[in-house]
Amino acid sequence: MDYLYDYISQLDVRTLSAGEVSQCLFYLHQLSKQKPEIRSSPVMNKPNERLNEQRKQRINR
Known part of the structure; x- marks a missing residue:
């Protein structure tokens, strides 16, 4: 499962859709x-922020 964590940590979450995030x-x-x-890792914070x-x-539309 470490490979999955590594993969997600390298993703640019700014380019992902809400479903992907x-x-x-x-x-x-x-x-x-x-x-x-x-x-508590920064990897968990990035998707939450996105x-x-x-x-x-969506609310501002």
Whole structure:
């Protein structure tokens, strides 16, 4: 599962759709069950920030 964490950590989340970002967060959440330190990592923060940006854009339409 480390390969999945590495892959997600290298993604440019700014180019992902809301669905893709949600999938990344789902996988990170599943990985965090095995490794709790993932929850506080910057890798987890980037997709959350992107999803919040997309929500704000959707509300402002």
